Amino acid sequence: MSSVVTVEKRKVNDYKGEERPTWCPGCGDFGVLNAVFKALSEHNFDPKNVIIVSGIGCSSRLPFFTDAYGFHTVHGRAMPVAAGIRAVQPDMPVLAMGGDGDAFAIGVGHLIHAIRRNLNICYVVMDNAVYGLTKGQTSPTAERGLATKATPQGASDPAVNPLLLALATGCTFVARGFSSKPKELADLITRGIAHEGFAFIDTYSPCPTFNTVNTFKYYRDATEDLPADFDPSDFSTALQYAASEDPLYLGLYYQAEQPTFEDHIRNNKPELTNSAMTVVENLFDQMS
Amino acid sequence: MSSVVTVEKRKVNDYKGEERPTWCPGCGDFGVLNAVFKALSEHNFDPKNVIIVSGIGCSSRLPFFTDAYGFHTVHGRAMPVAAGIRAVQPDMPVLAMGGDGDAFAIGVGHLIHAIRRNLNICYVVMDNAVYGLTKGQTSPTAERGLATKATPQGASDPAVNPLLLALATGCTFVARGFSSKPKELADLITRGIAHEGFAFIDTYSPCPTFNTVNTFKYYRDATEDLPADFDPSDFSTALQYAASEDPLYLGLYYQAEQPTFEDHIRNNKPELTNSAMTVVENLFDQMS
Amino acid sequence: MTRNDLVIRVAGEAGEGIVSTGQLLTQAALRGGFHVLTYSQPPSEIKGGHAFYQIRLSADRSYSKGDSVDILLAFNQEAYDRNAAETKDDGLLVYDPSEVTPSADSHFVQVEFPLNDIAKNQLKFPIAKNVVAVGALAELFDLPTKHLDSLIEERWLRKGEAVVQKNLDALRAGIDYVIEHVPQRDNFALYPEKSHSGEIMVSGSEAIGLGAIAAGCSFMAGYPITPASDIKEFLEIHLPKTGGHALQAEDELAAIGMVLGASYAGSKAMTATSGPGFSLMIEMLGLAAMAELPCVIVDAQRAGPSTGMPTRHEQGDLYQAAFAGHGECPRIVLAPTSVRDCFYQTVNAFNLAEKYQTPVILLGDTLLNVRSESVPRPILNEVKVIDRLLFSENGNGRMNGEYNRYVLTENGVSPMSIPGQEGGQYIATGLEHNEEGLHRYDEATHTIMTQKRFRKLERAALEAPEADRFGDPEAEVGILTWGSTVGSVIEVIRQAEQEGLKLDMLAPRMLMPLADHEVRPFIESKRVIIIPEVNYVGQFANMITSQYPRDYVRINIFGGMPFRVDWLLEKIREEVAQYV
Amino acid sequence: MTRNDLVIRVAGEAGEGIVSTGQLLTQAALRGGFHVLTYSQPPSEIKGGHAFYQIRLSADRSYSKGDSVDILLAFNQEAYDRNAAETKDDGLLVYDPSEVTPSADSHFVQVEFPLNDIAKNQLKFPIAKNVVAVGALAELFDLPTKHLDSLIEERWLRKGEAVVQKNLDALRAGIDYVIEHVPQRDNFALYPEKSHSGEIMVSGSEAIGLGAIAAGCSFMAGYPITPASDIKEFLEIHLPKTGGHALQAEDELAAIGMVLGASYAGSKAMTATSGPGFSLMIEMLGLAAMAELPCVIVDAQRAGPSTGMPTRHEQGDLYQAAFAGHGECPRIVLAPTSVRDCFYQTVNAFNLAEKYQTPVILLGDTLLNVRSESVPRPILNEVKVIDRLLFSENGNGRMNGEYNRYVLTENGVSPMSIPGQEGGQYIATGLEHNEEGLHRYDEATHTIMTQKRFRKLERAALEAPEADRFGDPEAEVGILTWGSTVGSVIEVIRQAEQEGLKLDMLAPRMLMPLADHEVRPFIESKRVIIIPEVNYVGQFANMITSQYPRDYVRINIFGGMPFRVDWLLEKIREEVAQYV
Numbered sequence A, B: 001m002s003s004v005v006t007v008e009k010r011k012v013n014d015y016k017g018e019e020r021p022t023w024c025p026g027c028g029d030f031g032v033l034n035a036v037f038k039a040l041s042e043h044n045f046d047p048k049n050v051i052i053v054s055g056i057g058c059s060s061r062l063p064f065f066t067d068a069y070g071f072h073t074v075h076g077r078a079m080p081v082a083a084g085i086r087a088v089q090p091d092m093p094v095l096a097m098g099g100d101g102d103a104f105a106i107g108v109g110h111l112i113h114a115i116r117r118n119l120n121i122c123y124v125v126m127d128n129a130v131y132g133l134t135k136g137q138t139s140p141t142a143e144r145g146l147a148t149k150a151t152p153q154g155a156s157d158p159a160v161n162p163l164l165l166a167l168a169t170g171c172t173f174v175a176r177g178f179s180s181k182p183k184e185l186a187d188l189i190t191r192g193i194a195h196e197g198f199a200f201i202d203t204y205s206p207c208p209t210f211n212t213v214n215t216f217k218y219y220r221d222a223t224e225d226l227p228a229d230f231d232p233s234d235f236s237t238a239l240q241y242a243a244s245e246d247p248l249y250l251g252l253y254y255q256a257e258q259p260t261f262e263d264h265i266r267n268n269k270p271e272l273t274n275s276a277m278t279v280v281e282n283l284f285d286q287m288s
Numbered sequence C, D: 001m002t003r004n005d006l007v008i009r010v011a012g013e014a015g016e017g018i019v020s021t022g023q024l025l026t027q028a029a030l031r032g033g034f035h036v037l038t039y040s041q042p043p044s045e046i047k048g049g050h051a052f053y054q055i056r057l058s059a060d061r062s063y064s065k066g067d068s069v070d071i072l073l074a075f076n077q078e079a080y081d082r083n084a085a086e087t088k089d090d091g092l093l094v095y096d097p098s099e100v101t102p103s104a105d106s107h108f109v110q111v112e113f114p115l116n117d118i119a120k121n122q123l124k125f126p127i128a129k130n131v132v133a134v135g136a137l138a139e140l141f142d143l144p145t146k147h148l149d150s151l152i153e154e155r156w157l158r159k160g161e162a163v164v165q166k167n168l169d170a171l172r173a174g175i176d177y178v179i180e181h182v183p184q185r186d187n188f189a190l191y192p193e194k195s196h197s198g199e200i201m202v203s204g205s206e207a208i209g210l211g212a213i214a215a216g217c218s219f220m221a222g223y224p225i226t227p228a229s230d231i232k233e234f235l236e237i238h239l240p241k242t243g244g245h246a247l248q249a250e251d252e253l254a255a256i257g258m259v260l261g262a263s264y265a266g267s268k269a270m271t272a273t274s275g276p277g278f279s280l281m282i283e284m285l286g287l288a289a290m291a292e293l294p295c296v297i298v299d300a301q302r303a304g305p306s307t308g309m310p311t312r313h314e315q316g317d318l319y320q321a322a323f324a325g326h327g328e329c330p331r332i333v334l335a336p337t338s339v340r341d342c343f344y345q346t347v348n349a350f351n352l353a354e355k356y357q358t359p360v361i362l363l364g365d366t367l368l369n370v371r372s373e374s375v376p377r378p379i380l381n382e383v384k385v386i387d388r389l390l391f392s393e394n395g396n397g398r399m400n401g402e403y404n405r406y407v408l409t410e411n412g413v414s415p416m417s418i419p420g421q422e423g424g425q426y427i428a429t430g431l432e433h434n435e436e437g438l439h440r441y442d443e444a445t446h447t448i449m450t451q452k453r454f455r456k457l458e459r460a461a462l463e464a465p466e467a468d469r470f471g472d473p474e475a476e477v478g479i480l481t482w483g484s485t486v487g488s489v490i491e492v493i494r495q496a497e498q499e500g501l502k503l504d505m506l507a508p509r510m511l512m513p514l515a516d517h518e519v520r521p522f523i524e525s526k527r528v529i530i531i532p533e534v535n536y537v538g539q540f541a542n543m544i545t546s547q548y549p550r551d552y553v554r555i556n557i558f559g560g561m562p563f564r565v566d567w568l569l570e571k572i573r574e575e576v577a578q579y580v
């Protein structure tokens, strides 16, 4: 009477949404989207059990192009929304996706606190050093002097180093990917999802429309894989490599185990909980 | 006919305001206020040429107790207000003063960007690991587990390390002070004011009313001066010492020279500027 | 002579037992069957400074803090100086002559009460000073000692028998002193125990917390701010007992963000804040409205603008609650009218949020949130809880065989899905979107979807929680008001009636949208309508006028304090005189 | 037959020269002395997708984009399919037969125009396709070639003589083709050059930037957002020329914070944003009101709520501008009624901010900010600039021998000091404060200071910038409107007049506070008042009703588009019919 359940391994196509991506031809975000599909299929998640949260920006449109549950929030607020989701559904995988402006300008305060909480999500920042959706202003990851059509005078401040920032605030999984290395990126995202805690993957994802400096070629020339014998459990080496400006290393810089936000929430509950009305009655008793 | 102008050196009392501090007896902020007076008198600034900006919190009340110009802003927004002031008055010394909640919870995004801009101000954070003014909730610098009357379940997240955060985001002057070491603190603030760029001084300033763990005694036992031969120009050593949890080092961790926000503003202007109406007329011409 | 209403104020240096003295009396009086209503004013200083705790005891239910003080216990000279003016001329002043020298021309009945001396020298237990005071005050208004005895036992039991006994002695010392030295204390005695036994003593903030739990709230995120922090702290402790969770976010933007995430994930979620924090939530209020996510935002109003006066009272955020948000942004606004109502309107807030998938703003204020009051214990199995309308695989929410999150319906409400639900995938977004939830910018979509979102409000108005009514329905003079001002108005109406002036009050509990079926008949049936509120521009009066154009009499105060009953009655008398 | 009004639309794939084609024509027409008004709709896609650029040319000034298209240049099939419906039945369709196949039943005058063929095969210069098209269109409406010749020279001179010549050839090829193949083109010819020469071609965003500079603005901070980014980008380039500075902040909270810091430090400062960013500024709007810091906030409205439809039009933020902010938070709201008015109202915004030391919100919108229009060149020495009222050591702002920042005055305005000024030290704060600026929480202070802050608004209303008037002052039917809707209304009134229907329009430019001396007489003198606006609830209509209770006829649309003139006229006719 027992039946054998063959769990069919899902394919990349099973995660595609009906909506076709609206990105410009040649946009780096296509590569990231594919890597996400790949990572999801690696985990063989049922799309109905995945939630993808994003902010606002070209990159933040990504949830629309998948078949998962999604929340396209407002500019800079993907992190708190993800935290609220995880507080309620601590067992459902949550990916956060968005741009560098979203993550490091308006949203950087939340990013730091999401990292500090060790929120168990995987956050992929599609880093193109500009604001794509608003037509090409420089973002916090633009190198000082980067000039664009919208900001012809060039960026006036030095770039934020997202990896150092993540490491300094206690991030338990810190990596850098590149949209045009789809296999490696998919692998990083797969591992980031598997990681228990906050997985941060800063990902070069060029914007050919508005950033003519930080192109695919630029990143291909500037990047290099982390050494084969690199030890991602060593915090100070990670800091050192993260500070490097030439080359820019790709790969997993650091991984550590720490209690998560979700652990805390689970531990905060008594073993036996009561119905709402019982709890209220008991409180009334105490107030008489 | 020439007259000799004797510049009288100003005294600490010359910087006191009419309003007496409203802090609880024994609050660490008294020591910080005195150190500020001392630093201002070291520089012999005329009080009318100093601006003190703050957020909201017990500590942020500080401007009211001085005779300088001041802006007691809203919670978490001291940094942008200070930037606006400096953009307009790039030669007038600006101090920013506030609490750890103000700086590292609601205001941390702005802090990072003020640091990145290398805004030429001196920012003293009075760190008591709690929200004093709202009666004792834990702040982002509270160690995990710190329980207070308002948060009896204890802090659920690990503490932010303000020094690492500042270093990772490119801060050009990073120091730690302690309210009960008035001479050393005054000296740090004096040097922070003299520094060309963003001077960040995280300062232990206990709240005896709401934090019964991180007391004066606690910090006296936990802290130690940076070694006498410490070299504040060495970034990686600074990172290393900043990461130390036992002991907690006091002193100047790091100092570097970098272009400032104000440099950029000065450089952005043409040598000869025009009257507003001339500029507008010229633009009209181009639009015909 | 005994009275049925007594206001006692304990005043002194903040942090020196003012609050504990008041609370002990309060609880004893509650158990004694009196109605109890407290009022306190925290000091403006960070610590220390002058503070007081006031208790109004009455046989019948009272509705406001009481305009003036019957018994003033002044712990020090400043307490006397600051509070004498608010004490009735025939009131009773209790003071320690070692601390206080009353002015020569004082009219009060004065009781010299060597508190420090008794505690220190007679009892050899200086910190029992407050308990001595409690005994004295209780004796003055004739509270049976049994309640105090048992409260003292409960309170100090953990410290051992000896400590309990010492406190009981202190209590007795206070009682004895009064018996001996205040022969004519009849004047302050209250009617014997009345029918308020079985009530619970609760603050507005606690009532909101209790309402949230009862309504099924399972997530709360907040950020500390006066006077809303108590709600967060209450839920941090009690929500986990139901399996829920409350937490402190890094700021208010994060708090509302978390709430929307939790709501999307299937939870009934809320935040609580005051004006400054509420202002920071406005962008995401719009997101909730657009994505049609249920959520409850409590705004415990305080005096503004900006940081304003964090510990003072004002009804200044109605405009913000009703109108803030860029673009046409539907929301429901509720205002409880009493501490008790805080419980019920919080339940309604969650029910409306779920039923109409829209943000609901609950307007508390310093007066309501901070005040403790004895209120009838809510009967929980009469509390109706509404849960989310979910799509079902072969019924609700399907279009062309697929789930459509924003399917158009008659009442504008579309079935939701919860992550994990098979076939329920959709993208919640702040962009304009079609029925499927995909972003679309054409004229037809925006027109239809705007109508859909507002249609929900039209329906909600039909089911608005019943307005608060008081007074004579036949009266020609109507008072239209809202929120905590209702307390003062009820007492005004009672007093006016005794003087032969008939008044009728309507206080809508749903302020946005207004329930036309309640408001219109009231407005149409009155010759004169008076709108008192604690703000400058007459925010409610303006809202009413724009919907029901006619003339209204506005009465506004804006000094950080609630309406005094005598003052408001006088004002109303003046206004009515002009129309007669 | 020649006409005096012509609407040309160039449609195709975004990024394929639509905008450059349109702009070349626009500038040439400007120099030709026509009035020019443009309208464009950016695609909803991030790149690519369908887009168009529309130009309305007229001998007399026109006020709206034009309801329908006279000449449609369709670059591809989608462009034809999407825009044919908006093209007049007797309109002209110009298309490349290699790209477009018009439908069989099309009524248009159709011109097959082998653009690609000419550019590629005849000229051997494929990218000159757009210039060929410009030549063709210019010839159709009879624009003197000299303006195009010189524009082409100016534009390509840097690339060398040869390139200039090639483009001139392309232009000529387009002209020649039309001369040869479209004999009956008279129908599209415009009146010869009229009196608009000497005008400047400017967008609303540019006009705001120019107004700011003219008013003495020396600091601007912003954060990119559609449709306001252009203002920041304009000022980033041009403000430094006066010694000022504009910069991109990390978010809108920072932008408004910087503005307040700059204002405190003595600068005239502004920010510019759209709805979502404006919502984030609300907390600090209150700080500006409380600390009485002058500042200008431009809100270029777009369709909401939430992220809404970033590229679409709506007048949906009036409520937010007028009412957002916790507590009683005074502010001034201005709404320019045309591109030209954007310049003048920006100047007024700065003047009012300085004079009344209060935040001033300037409401632009997608229509005004994005549109380019030829407008009379402002005469700068007629522009009045008001500077800050500073305290002086022995005059203004002193009390008991000391400077008092918030000294009480008759009009509520107290002299300011600027850091560095001797004896001028004070603490700007969002706490309630006394005249000295020290925080105080007593009833009297809050009452008096609230009145002070609102007294300023009462005065400001008396000096409101004059309302926009149009139409017949004797008409019994009044139209009350605001902002960019004025353009459509003016054209409605003109057209109605030709049909014998008399209408009169009042559009206040100051919406908060309202100028009673303008609004009341208008309202009292009309039998019927119609309030058209592009939003759902009738935000302006509600504000008007609450202040001037009576019945109004509301006309609302909310599809992301401005009013069509013909539709609005028809609606008004219907409404008026009911009242006659």
Ligand SMILES: Cc1ncc(C[n+]2csc(CCOP(=O)(O)OP(=O)(O)O)c2C)c(N)n1
Binding pocket: A056, A057, A058, A059, A060, A074, A075, A098, A099, A100, A101, A102, A103, A126, A128, A130, A131, A132, A133, A134, A139, D223, D224, D225, D226, D252, D276, D277, D280, D307
């Ligand atoms: C509060 C708010 N401010 C500004 C905007 C306008 N805006 C939309 S996307 C964006 C930046 C996008 O940059 P990034 O996050 O790097 O994403 P990208 O488009 O480059 O992928 C901005 C500023 C907004 N939607 N909301």
Ligand SMILES: Cc1ncc(C[n+]2csc(CCOP(=O)(O)OP(=O)(O)O)c2C)c(N)n1
Binding pocket: B056, B057, B058, B059, B060, B074, B075, B098, B099, B100, B101, B102, B103, B126, B128, B130, B131, B132, B133, B134, B139, C223, C224, C225, C226, C252, C276, C277, C280, C307
């Ligand atoms: C927007 C906003 N949220 C919350 C508050 C309430 N609040 C006032 S001070 C404060 C925190 C103070 O903590 P900290 O900055 O550490 O200063 P401290 O009092 O400890 O010196 C908070 C949350 C506020 N004023 N504004």
Ligand code: SF4
Binding pocket: A022, A023, A024, A026, A027, A028, A029, A058, A059, A128, A132, A133, A206, A207, A208, A209, A210, D046, D047
């Ligand atoms: S604008 Fe840039 S980031 Fe946006 S879709 Fe196009 S290429 Fe990608």
Ligand code: SF4
Binding pocket: B022, B023, B024, B026, B027, B028, B029, B058, B059, B128, B132, B133, B206, B207, B208, B209, B210, C046, C047
């Ligand atoms: S509450 Fe704490 S931080 Fe505030 S004044 Fe008192 S001791 Fe200082």
Ligand SMILES: [Mg+2]
Binding pocket: A057, A099, A100, A101, A126, A127, A128, A129, A130, A131, A132, A139
């Ligand atoms: Mg980007």
Ligand SMILES: [Mg+2]
Binding pocket: B057, B099, B100, B101, B126, B127, B128, B129, B130, B131, B132, B139
């Ligand atoms: Mg603190």
